[in-house]
Amino acid sequence: MVCKNNKTTISRYLDGLLNEDENKSIQEHLNDCPECRNFYEENKAIMTLIEAPDQVLPSPYLYSKIRKNIEAMENRPAALKWLRPVLVPTLVALTFLLFGLTSTLFFRNLAGRSGALARGSGAELNLQVFNDAPQSSLAQAYTQITGVRK
């Protein structure tokens, strides 16, 4: 187990962030503490293992590709340039409007049907399911309230 407070100090030591006194102190500690020494060596090993890969040269055609992109960007029809900030909010607004209209019509239609059902008699709908409802049952209460009879 590495001494708790020394982990970050060792890391700072590896990155050359300590002053002279701190360097000396941590070096002494590393000589005396095998766990911290191990922690130090593993971290140092990572820095050695993952060296920067050799510099690579980009393709000589890279600039012409970028130029093409810039030309495409600049030659985009002027109408599209100003349409985009207008078109997107308009489409969003239209979607909301359409959704609002559809739901209003749907609920109005539903309300109309429920109203017809509430207003209409059981006879109209040929609703005779509660004819033989037992005394004091919910079904009997329903027949009294709505007037559904034999």
Next chain:
Amino acid sequence: MPDDHDGADDRELMDRIVNKDEKAFRQIFERHQNRVFNLAYRYTGSYHDAEEITQDVFLKVYKNANSFQHGSSLGTWLYRIAINTAMNFKRKKRLATESLDQINEPGSMRDEPAAAITQNPEEIYKRKKRRELIQSALDSLPPNQRAAFVLAQFEGMTYLEISKVLSVSIAAVESLIYRARQSLVVKLRPLIDRGELDRKF
């Protein structure tokens, strides 16, 4: 240090780019393309991805030249755009191709360089496996940790420079690098234990 080309010239060129001066843009590209490309290459581990990122970075430079502030360094500004573009690129790519195996992607660091022809097949295979392991360990780091680690380890930037590029405090940079290194120690312990430190990534 990203500032060796900075100075009045770069700033003057940026002013000219604002006015769509193609020559100025070409000069900025010629001066900085290698750094941007290599940063992207080291971050992604892929030649092809690095090219796409570099294109994107210079397109952004062209489009946003007017947002470059003269008080700041062009190098830092470019690095910031490059690292953010690379992080976004990797994020999008990971989402798009999470399940695809990219190990054998052409032009990737995972491929063997031409010099490897002189090595024996077993050595080539071991080297390839080692690279895959290292790249996979780097890929598994969270984007910010990876960016800080790449800038410190591969670009040799100081914590102060990294803090400017990533727009975070120096303490945050220290913490990001510390955590990145601890994750890498855990993931690459088999390589450390096998004593494979004499070979380069």
